[in-house]
Amino acid sequence: MANKPIVDFEALKNNLSNVSKPIQVLNEKAEITDQEVFDSFSDDDLVEFMKKMVWERALHEQTMNFSRQGRMGFYAPTEGEEASEMGTVLAMKKNDYLLPAYRDVPQLIQHGATVTQAYLWSRGHVAGNKFEARSMMPQIIIGAAYDEAAGVAMGLKKNGEDAIAFTYTGDGGTSQGDSYEGMNFAGAFKVPALFIVQNNGFAISTPRAKQTSAPTLAQKAVAAGIPSIQVDGMDILACYAVAKAAREYITAGNGPVMIETLTYRFGAHSSAGDDPKRYRTKAEEQPWFDKDPLIRLRKVLEDKGLWSEEQEDKLVDEYKASFKEAIKEADAVPEDKVSDMLKRTFEIPTPEMKKEIAKFEAKESK
Amino acid sequence: MAYKFKLPELGEGMAEGEIASWLVKEGDTVKEDDSLVEIQNDKSVEELPSPVAGTVKQIVAQEGDTVEIGDTLIVIDDGSPDTGDDDQPAKDDKEAEKSDSDKTTESASKEEATAGPATGSADAHYLAMPSVRQYARDKGVDLAKVTPSGKHGQITKADVDSFDGSAAPQAATQSAAPAAPASTNTITPYKSATPELETREKMSMTRKAIAKAMLNSKHTAPHVTSFDDVEVSALMANRKKYKAIAADKGIHLTFLPYIVKALVAVMKEYPELNASIDDSTEEIVYKHYYNVGIATNTEHGLYVPNVKNVDSKGMFEIAKEITENSQAAYDNKLSMDKMSGGSITISNVGSIGGGWFTPVINYPEVAILGVGKIAKEPYVDEDGNIQVGNMLKLSLSYDHRLIDGALAQNALNLLKKLLHDPDMLLMEG
Numbered sequence: 001m002a003n004k005p006i007v008d009f010e011a012l013k014n015n016l017s018n019v020s021k022p023i024q025v026l027n028e029k030a031e032i033t034d035q036e037v038f039d040s041f042s043d044d045d046l047v048e049f050m051k052k053m054v055w056e057r058a059l060h061e062q063t064m065n066f067s068r069q070g071r072m073g074f075y076a077p078t079e080g081e082e083a084s085e086m087g088t089v090l091a092m093k094k095n096d097y098l099l100p101a102y103r104d105v106p107q108l109i110q111h112g113a114t115v116t117q118a119y120l121w122s123r124g125h126v127a128g129n130k131f132e133a134r135s136m137m138p139q140i141i142i143g144a145a146y147d148e149a150a151g152v153a154m155g156l157k158k159n160g161e162d163a164i165a166f167t168y169t170g171d172g173g174t175s176q177g178d179s180y181e182g183m184n185f186a187g188a189f190k191v192p193a194l195f196i197v198q199n200n201g202f203a204i205s206t207p208r209a210k211q212t213s214a215p216t217l218a219q220k221a222v223a224a225g226i227p228s229i230q231v232d233g234m235d236i237l238a239c240y241a242v243a244k245a246a247r248e249y250i251t252a253g254n255g256p257v258m259i260e261t262l263t264y265r266f267g268a269h270s271s272a273g274d275d276p277k278r279y280r281t282k283a284e285e286q287p288w289f290d291k292d293p294l295i296r297l298r299k300v301l302e303d304k305g306l307w308s309e310e311q312e313d314k315l316v317d318e319y320k321a322s323f324k325e326a327i328k329e330a331d332a333v334p335e336d337k338v339s340d341m342l343k344r345t346f347e348i349p350t351p352e353m354k355k356e357i358a359k360f361e362a363k364e365s366k
Numbered sequence: 367m368a369y370k371f372k373l374p375e376l377g378e379g380m381a382e383g384e385i386a387s388w389l390v391k392e393g394d395t396v397k398e399d400d401s402l403v404e405i406q407n408d409k410s411v412e413e414l415p416s417p418v419a420g421t422v423k424q425i426v427a428q429e430g431d432t433v434e435i436g437d438t439l440i441v442i443d444d445g446s447p448d449t450g451d452d453d454q455p456a457k458d459d460k461e462a463e464k465s466d467s468d469k470t471t472e473s474a475s476k477e478e479a480t481a482g483p484a485t486g487s488a489d490a491h492y493l494a495m496p497s498v499r500q501y502a503r504d505k506g507v508d509l510a511k512v513t514p515s516g517k518h519g520q521i522t523k524a525d526v527d528s529f530d531g532s533a534a535p536q537a538a539t540q541s542a543a544p545a546a547p548a549s550t551n552t553i554t555p556y557k558s559a560t561p562e563l564e565t566r567e568k569m570s571m572t573r574k575a576i577a578k579a580m581l582n583s584k585h586t587a588p589h590v591t592s593f594d595d596v597e598v599s600a601l602m603a604n605r606k607k608y609k610a611i612a613a614d615k616g617i618h619l620t621f622l623p624y625i626v627k628a629l630v631a632v633m634k635e636y637p638e639l640n641a642s643i644d645d646s647t648e649e650i651v652y653k654h655y656y657n658v659g660i661a662t663n664t665e666h667g668l669y670v671p672n673v674k675n676v677d678s679k680g681m682f683e684i685a686k687e688i689t690e691n692s693q694a695a696y697d698n699k700l701s702m703d704k705m706s707g708g709s710i711t712i713s714n715v716g717s718i719g720g721g722w723f724t725p726v727i728n729y730p731e732v733a734i735l736g737v738g739k740i741a742k743e744p745y746v747d748e749d750g751n752i753q754v755g756n757m758l759k760l761s762l763s764y765d766h767r768l769i770d771g772a773l774a775q776n777a778l779n780l781l782k783k784l785l786h787d788p789d790m791l792l793m794e795g
Binding site for chain 1: 371372373374375376377378380398399407410412413414415416417517518
């Protein structure tokens with residue numbers, strides 16, 4: 001018998017890297033790499049995409065200022081992830097159910113919450129959890145929204161709704177058991193769920209390469225029997241087109257889909273004070289800054305004569321003025337009280353809680 | 367009439383920050399979201415934007431000041447109607463609460479900031495940890511003139527150390543005076559709920575020096591202490607035999623000279639115990655002399671005079687010198703020479719009934735032997751019989767940077783051998 005090993009594990013491992021190229025419509029030089037998809041968008045569509053990204057960038061900048069002025073609670077910066085976030089959420093319908101994580105506040109607002117509610121949520125105010133949108137409040141537990149999405153999608157299926165549950169996590173979230181459990185459940189029950197991984201390169205300070213040996217994060221869906229694909233997360237046209245196609249596939253009764261968007265967090269993980277300079281270099285950052293999703297679409301629009309700097313500046317001013325109004329509205333909402341928080345915990349308070357409620361009410365009435 | 371901008375919480379667990387630089391000055395007109403100030407906390411430098419538009423009325427916290435969350439940084443006249451601002455009295459209360467020493471600090475640091483362009487010019491932009499900034503201020507070094515060597519252009523403590531002061535002599539002299547009170551800034555005061563049940567007294571110079579030396583030793587040398595005991599009946603018999611002879615010569619013979627002699631033999635076998643580490647050059651300095659210190663407790667503090675060149679001295683001579691040194695310590699007549707250049711130190715608590723303990727190394731020495739009492743305890747002798755043994759308790763603390771655990775134990779084993787059999791001491795000592 002020949003000395004051939006029964007299994008060539010090395011070859012199996014190498015095979016894992018045989019993945020298709022990330023989907024792209026516009027490259028970073030603003031060259032069209034998929035004419036057919038590009039042509040499916042009208043000029044108005046393109047301008048609308050640009051406006052949404054400018055809005056999200058302005059929201060980030062103003063919110064960051066509010067944070068530095070001590071007017072916010074927790075805030076997770078979104079600069080750099082505009083294409084990934086706006087592209088995917090714009091492909092959804094209003095009756096779809098959003099399960100956001102903490103960096104997905106722009107999508108939540110896009111889906112129907114107000115900026116004021118988002119600011120109240122950041123401050124931990126209960127009024128920030130009440131919105132018209134079909135959505136949960138942003139999930140703080142990493143990866144947990146994937147489990148929620150599986151459950152909500154199960155409900156949508158049982159109710160026979162023509163809607164999907166869509167959810168987000170980051171590259172770090174895919175290292176959590178929750179994300180696999182959610183996908184596995186969704187795959188097993190063929191529920192209408194769209195799982196989006198915004199791979200922004202870092203789980204706070206841990207680079208993507210140190211989190212997993214998997215060549216792509218999209219592959220993590222394979223074990224759950226879910227089709228998945230990588231998308232250029234700095235290309236809003238690609239993000240939108242893929243999310244839209246995924247939604248169509250899901251609503252046709254085919255079960256869940258997973259999308260990995262390749263994006264980058266331009267700033268810190270959160271306003272809680274991490275300094276990106278400590279875990280990445282300028283040389284690593286610059287190529288990603290050059291891929292800024294706003295730059296490439298702006299160039300396309302300017303070439304078409306659909307966009308100008310003045311137009312953008314004016315929009316930014318308008319948007320920022322609206323955010324300043326929103327925070328004033330949030331300031332005007334009476335502060336949450338401990339007694340109210342306790343009263344909300346159980347429908348019928350326990351005897352201990354009754355005592356606590358009485359204690360805090362006495363304090364608060366002083 | 368004015369908006370008070372207070373330091374917000376810029377990071378989880380952040381309690382304070384340092385004013386790295388002001389980007390506006392009094393009288394400037396600012397728009398909403400204009401950058402006002404750079405704040406350095408332990409994690410990063412943050413630019414804080416103005417929440418209001420108006421004119422800068424007063425810059426309250428100065429560059430270099432450490433400010434707590436909620437402290438007013440700047441007052442901006444934003445033309446808002448006076449709503450009977452309740453901050454004003456609150457601030458005054460806080461001011462009044464501050465102790466006199468705080469006020470000195472405050473005025474001192476203000477003087478420093480206004481002393482001129484030599485210290486902290488308005489456009490100074492540099493990265494340094496608050497601890498390094500503090501260190502630089504204490505040394506009177508202007509960070510703006512220091513060449514950074516750390517990651518991302520951070521100024522490190524070593525950069526401050528290697529800074530050539532001659533380049534900016536004014537900076538050094540100018541801030542020399544305020545530096546002393548400024549250094550008390552970060553020290554947490556001892557607060558008590560029942561001060562009436564406590565009394566306070568100033569630490570004496572000696573007590574301060576002891577505290578400093580102990581802190582330095584513990585901070586610099588990673589201490590490990592090995593405990594052991596040894597049966598010393600033979601040693602006791604020997605001492606008993608010669609005690610009277612010594613007394614005839616006016617010499618008080620204790621166990622200490624024996625231990626000193628034994629230590630010489632141990633140090634000869636294990637020269638690492640008779641060494642120091644030069645941190646500046648990362649070299650081990652081996653000493654070719656044997657000066658054994660004896661920790662001496664007196665009314666006015668702890669002293670460690672050493673007996674010089676014990677390797678060339680006889681037992682009686684060592685005993686005599688120990689007594690003389692100890693008397694000089696009691697009389698406060700020890701010369702510096704007697705207290706420096708030691709090889710190793712003995713700390714004896716056995717004479718007052720102590721057992722094992724963890725002595726602190728007399729830095730820059732690398733080892734200290736703690737000597738406890740001789741206790742009567744069951745002891746299994748060489749022949750396997752249980753005897754009433756006279757067990758001497760030994761505790762050897764050593765600087766683990768230089769001395770490994772096995773080496774220390776081997777050294778202890780030799781010491782035990784010599785103390786168990788004083789005839790060996792005659793051979794080796």
